[in-house]
Amino acid sequence: DIQMTQSPSTLSALVGDRVTITCRASQSVGPWLAWYQQKPGKAPKLLIYEAYNLESGVPSRFSGSGSETDFTLTISTLQPDDFATYYCQQYFSYWTFGQGTKVEIK
Amino acid sequence: EVQLVESGGGLTRPGGSLRLSCAASGVTVSRNHMTWVRQAPGKGLDWVAVIYSDGRTYYVDSVRGRFTISRDTSENTLYLQMDSLGAEDTALYYCGSLKDTIGGPPGGMDVWGQGTTVAVSS
Numbered sequence: 001d002i003q004m005t006q007s008p009s010t011l012s013a014l015v016g017d018r019v020t021i022t023c024r025a026s027q028s029v030g031p032w033l034a035w036y037q038q039k040p041g042k043a044p045k046l047l048i049y050e051a052y053n054l055e056s057g058v059p060s061r062f063s064g065s066g067s068e069t070d071f072t073l074t075i076s077t078l079q080p081d082d083f084a085t086y087y088c089q090q091y092f093s094y095w096t097f098g099q100g101t102k103v104e105i106k
Numbered sequence: 107e108v109q110l111v112e113s114g115g116g117l118t119r120p121g122g123s124l125r126l127s128c129a130a131s132g133v134t135v136s137r138n139h140m141t142w143v144r145q146a147p148g149k150g151l152d153w154v155a156v157i158y159s160d161g162r163t164y165y166v167d168s169v170r171g172r173f174t175i176s177r178d179t180s181e182n183t184l185y186l187q188m189d190s191l192g193a194e195d196t197a198l199y200y201c202g203s204l205k206d207t208i209g210g211p212p213g214g215m216d217v218w219g220q221g222t223t224v225a226v227s228s
Contacts, residue, residue, distance in 0.1 A: 001167075030210075031210075032207075032210060032211055032213065034213060034214030034215075036151075036214070036215075038151075043200055043218035043219065043220055043221060044151065044200075044215070044218060045218075046205075046214045046215060046216045048214075049205055049213050049214040049216075050207065050210070050213065055214075055216065087150065087151055089151075089214065089215075091204075091211050091212065091213050091214065092211060094153060094156075094164060094166070095141070095143075095153035095156075096153065097150055097151040097152065097153070098150070099150050100150045100151075
């Protein structure tokens with residue numbers, strides 16, 4: 001089974017900060033990686049697919065990069081609406097999520 | 107508007123059964139890859155099962171042999187039959203559709219329902 005490890009688990013930031021979340025796969029998953037945003041009491045929302053493709057309607061301040069085993073989600077300028085938990089997910093072999101990164105107000 | 111609405115969750119005893127439903131509108135269940143994902147209270151997301159558009163089904167090891175994913179074309183509804191439930195199955199269950207990937211595996215979940223809660227307790 002492919003394991004996904006995100007870091008950090010929690011991130012404290014200010015509005016306007018540049019935020020980076022990393023995700024590492026236990027084996028190569030190619031470009032087959034997605035990122036999601038989840039707010040309390042809500043279903044997750046797809047942000048990025050195939051490592052760097054922005055889902056329709058997602059603000060351009062979100063971007064993804066990486067391939068094989070190492071991936072990054074970047075929020076260029078953190079907005080108040082961005083405080084949430086973020087998950088990576090590989091879909092090279094079935095589907096496995098990372099444990100999540102909570103972005104909280106500093 | 108694309109919408110998925112789950113139902114069927116509830117409280118049941120260990121060893122019991124539940125059938126979850128996911129009614130779809132704006133998306134054709136039989137033409138898309140459909141999946142179930144669950145989230146235990148205060149925890150992260152775990153993939154549970156998938157049914158591909160061609161009918162193939164796959165399950166995470168922890169539910170294989172106990173859960174069955176299926177679909178009803180006439181009702182445009184996805185199901186998850188859950189048997190031999192244990193406390194470890196307590197979670198919010200989401201249904202969703204997967205993005206088709208050109209030349210690659212079915213991808214991220216681009217449409218999610220609001221979830222239905224399953225609680226297993228004696």
